[in-house]
Amino acid sequence: MKAAIYHIFFLFITTIFSQLLNAAPGDQRFRLVDDGVLIFPDQRFSPGIRTVKVQVVTDRILRVIASPQEIVAGNNLVVTLAIPAGKFNTSVTDSSITIKTAGISATANLFSGAVYFSDASGRTLFEERKSGGRNITPVIWEGQSLYRLQQSFELAGDDAIYGLGQHQEDAFNYRGQQVILFQNNTEVAVPFILSSKNYGVLWDNGSYSKVGDTRSFLPLSSLQLFDRNNNAGWLTAIYRNDKNKQQEIAFEKAESVIDYAYLGDTKMKLPADFAIQKGSVTWEGAIAGPRTGEYKLRFTYAGYLKVWIDGKLLFDKWRQAWNPGAGVINLPMEKDKKKNIKIEWIPDGGESYLTANWLPPADPGWENAFSFDSEAGRQIDYYVVAGNNMDEVISGYRELTGKAQIVPKWAMGFWQSRERYKTQAELLNTAAEFRKRKIPLDNIVLDWSYWKQDDWGSQDFDSTRFPNPTAMIDQLHKDYKMQLMISVWPKFYEGIEAYKKFDANGWLYKRNIADRQRDWIAQGYTSTFYDAFNENARKGFWDLIHYKLYVRGIDAWWMDASEPDILSNVSPQKRKEQMTPNAFGTAAESLNMYPLQNAKGIYEGQRSVDPNKRVFLLTRSGFAGSQRYAATIWSGDIASRWEDMKSQISAGLNFSMSGLPYWTMDIGGFSVEPRFEKPNDADLAEWRELMTRWYQFGAFVPLFRSHGQFPFREIYNIAPEEHPAYKSMLYYNKLRYRLMPYIYTLAGNAYHHNATIMRGLVMDFGKDPVVKNIGDQFMFGPSLLINPVYTYQQTQRKLYLPAGVDWYDLYTGGHFAGGQTIAAESPYGVIPVYVKAGSIIPTGPEIEYTAQRSADPLIVYVYAGSNGSFDLYEDEGLNYNYEKGAFSGIRFEYNDAARTLTIGDRKGSFSGMLQSRTLYIQLVKPGKPSGMDFKPSGRKVLYRGKKLVVDLEASR
Incomplete structure (x- = not known):
């Protein structure tokens, strides 16, 4: 009897699949269009999905849309690329259709619409899960019919996942982890993943989302619990x-x-x-x-x-x-x-x-799953980027979302800040003290509350504390050769004149006002934020800071609380209520995109009135595409503890690997434990060591800045001049400026070649399986391996030297084979730094600010053991003439076998360019160690822009 039932069931299933497999290509299962293919899945295999589109964007970028209805247009806030109909070929079987370009292919199942992706060689990258991989569930937000969107992918067993913005849980490889995308102080949501298999996925959705292992964390009560x-x-x-x-x-x-x-x-x-x-x-x-x-x-x-x-x-x-x-x-x-x-x-x-919650191990069959789960949207919409390496994948991301503007050259120097300089005299005295002590500094920062207590949002200085801000800024520029960055919040106190104007125009979120919610200043004031999705409101906000601040000579903008942090520590639901209504549509859909639009308004505003002065924005939050608006993101109000310092390494790496090249942090952390505010001798000693170690780390991230609550963060306020903490911090400050030719080239490459400055080891040494999970070491540019020390009183640092290349100690020139773990000496004043064999590192003269003098002479360090090259980038440093071709490049090529360095013809030109310069070329090689001591020794040559071949072994 059972056998008969099984036989009937088998015949039924066979008949169904036979009918499906024998369906003719013209039976409405798919339709070719100019830019790809539309697939109409069988509802039995893909319930709720009426249309799947695989769209060709470029020869290495594909877009997948899955909709419960007709395909709708995207929101156009993130992706700026005008998508042409790219070249592709198709092939069809009874059950699938394949779209193939020169660099990527996608095969879609004609019954379910599930897609899997391959690279140019046919190697599988990843795939949508065949069963239960896609769900679109109707939901209602703010009276509008939307959908909860869930898409699960199946990863290869050895795949590793990075990116997703900046998060503080000290996770590097996100495989098997859960990441929440919800903008918050210290948390930055960027819906882009980068794979060790050399592909990326941009999830085009701005709502509250879970990524990775998207199961809901369970209350502690659902574990087996036992009391003591x-x-x-x-x-x-x-x-x-x-x-x-x-x-x-x-x-x-x-x-x-x-x-x-x-x-x-x-x-x-x-x-x-x-x-x-x-x-x-x-x-x-x-x-x-x-x-x-x-x-x-x-x-x-x-x-x-x-x-x-x-x-x-x-x-x-x-x-x-x-x-x-x-x-x-x-x-x-x-x-x-x-x-x-x-x-x-x-x-x-x-x-x-x-809170305390938990997750069990993944269910059987879901061990290799990686998912996106977004609470609001109109359709599943994501882009897949393939490349030969991770840099090509990030380049594709920027092709979609915009190039990273070059920061002004001064921004690559040191910035001094504190929470906060309360008076004009206090700020100017700080600038004077830096110059008196000859501590390099390019930018000083005026944090919040320079206005009167009850006047937040006016952008007016409190004249009792800042009697002549225009003269103050002028003095900073002329006497101290410093820039001034100023804090601007998108926040307005109820009743001030700016509030009244914005309110009359309908530019404000009003829920916080209706709630009569007070902030933390004095007795508390009611306030709200402007709607950055409203084009007119953005212009209005720019006009306000333009006429109140920019005309005084402000150089850069610190855009605090840009999540928007209308009220701290509220639930996502409360944040959505506070952002309703907004000009985008629903707050549920736009929840994470506020910082993108806030940055857009100031970037476009400044370029409209001063089109050739580089915009610089430091913002506490960002989104996919923020790089096109000259935005640098910092890691928010992190704590001043050793474990928080350590977590910044993986946070900064994943942020950089999300495609946004400019990241920074508060050196020393922002929030200070009470024991450090009035320290005993032991706590003071720990504070100084913590500041020293953090400063050493901070000298090698894209932007180098000190900031935080009391105690004051100036070097001379941390320790006296004879103290090892002071000496170490001064050394690494000066080292940063000596390396400026190398560092500014990294900035140029971020624009011209879509490069990444702060690099996970997996980006450069992906063939070495050891590096996939190393999130506490990184490459600073192509040459320098940085190994922060993040444990109190640690004087040895266990670190890994990636395989496939040899390494040199930066300070001694000591030579090490790659592919080994070593215990590097790391005394109080030293961070272990290693240089990759084949590196060419140009260094400049000692300077106190980036514009003090040109990089002449250049001391060029060449590290033997492998062929190498370096393209020195230079431009005018402050303007956008580089967009018009005003920049130069000098290519250095090292031939290890011949021990020669070829300095190529200079390409390009710009105003103020050096026509000739002196170069001292030092070869560092095994058996002849030499550290980076900046002594003008080695082979001396005069370079006039024409090709030179220098024999580095010739007698001097």
Whole structure:
């Protein structure tokens, strides 16, 4: 009987598939169009998807759209490329259609519409999951019919994933991890992934999204819980009303949920008899899970949080309450086997945050899945970019979203800032002290609250503290040769004149006003932000800062709170309410794109009134495409702790590998633990070492800037002149300026060749499998391997020298073979830096600011062991003439076998270009070590723009 039933079922399924397979090509399953193919999936295999389009963008970029209806136009905020009908070939089988270009191909299943992608050689890159890989679910947002969009991909077993903006959980390879795309202070959402298989995916959606392992984290209560007496079902919660008196327990409770996620939660949910202002809570017991594998324990926190598993401290974090952080413990567990857990929380005052959630191992069959899950949109819409290497993939991303403008040359120098210079005299005295001490500096920053207390948004200086801002800026320019960057928020206090004008024009978000929400200044003021999606509002905001600030001589813009942080620590739902209505449509769709539009308004505004002065924007948040608006993003109000310094390495790398080349951080961290504000001798010693190590790291990221809360961050305020901290920070500041010919070339290459400045090792050494998960080392440009020291009192740094090339110690010239892990000496004042064999590094004279003198003479260091080349880039440094061809390039080529350096004919020209210069060429080779000491030695030549071949082994 069973056999008969199985036979009938088999015949039924065979008949269905036979009918489908034998369907004629003209049976409406697909239609070729000028730029690709439209596929009309069978609803039995792709429910809810009526149309799938595979569109050819270029010979290495394809676009996939999946729609529940007809294909609709994109939002046009992110992708700026005018997409022509590219060249492609097609081939059809009974079940699939393949589109092939010179650099990429896509094969779509004609029944389900699922697509898989291959490179030019036919090697599979990745594919949409065949079963359950695509879901479009109707939703309603703000009265409009939209869709929740979910797309899952299947990755190769050895694939690794990077990018997605900037996040603080100290994860580098995002495979198997979950990333939330929601703009927040310290979190930057960029929906672009970069694969170690040399492809990228740009997910064209601006809504709140989960990426990677997109399953919802579960409450702690859904784990197997045991209290400290082994009772099942809960943990033991121990409340103390004085954190300093651990023996005095106020009360104990059985608890199985820890959930104080957003503003107001602790007031509503914590026991009324708990003294949160000065108390602590400890949860003790054990956890167990339903199957063997890697679990994820995710915490958000403010205050101090420590987590022990089986007695081992695995999580030790701190954040101020106004800016909570997050972190994940990846925890291997065996089925039903208990692990002891202890969670200790010391809240930060009366309003604090803590959540504890978890994820089990991936379900069977989903181990290689990688997904996007966006809560609002009109259709699935993503771009696939293929390349021969990661740089080509990033180049394709910028082809889609815009080139990265070259920053003004001064921006590659050092910036000094603090929170904050309160008076005109304080700022000018700081500038004078830097010049007096001959500490190199190009840019000084005036942070928020230069206005009167009740006048936020006016962009007017408080005349009692800044009596003559125009003269102040003029003095900075003329006497101190410094630029001034100023903080501008998209924020307006209710009732000021600017607010009234914007309100009358309908340019403001009004929900925060209706809520009567006060900010943190004095007694608190009601405020809101302008609608950056409104073209007229953007122009109005530019006009305001133009006539109030730019005409005074302002050089650059610090665009704070650009998430928009209308009210900190609110839920995504509350943020959407605060951004409703907006000119884009629904806040749900546009949630993450505010910083892109905010930057656009200022970039286009400045170029409209001063078209040849380079715009420079420093913004706390960004999105895909921000690079085209001259935006540099910094990592927000991070904490001043060692673990926060370490997490900036992977955060900066993933941001850079998201396609945006300019990133920076507050050297030393922004938020300071109370113990460092009034330190004892031990805490002062740790503070100075932390600042020193962070400064060493900061000298080798794209933008080099110091900023933070008290204690003051100027070198001379951190330590006295004879202290090793002072000496080290001054050394790396001067080293940065010596390297300016190399560094500014990196900036030029970011525009002209779509290059990346801060580089994960996998970008340059992708054939070495060891580097895929190394997120605490990086390449600064093509030549310098940077290895930050991020542990207190550490004097040796374990690091990996990538295989396939030899390496040299920057300071001694010591030679090392690649493919090995070493324990590098890293005394207090030194960060280990290694130079790749074959590198050519031009260095300039000692200077105090970038425009002080031309790079003459050049001391050029050549590192033997491999052939190499370097194209020295130069232009006028401050304007956009490079867009018109006003720049020069000098190619250096090293032949290792012949030991010759060929300096090619200079290509191009610009106003003020050196016609001739002296070069000292130093060959660094095994057996003859020499460090980068900047002594004018080696082969001396006079270069007049014509080709020279220099024999580096010839007698001198």
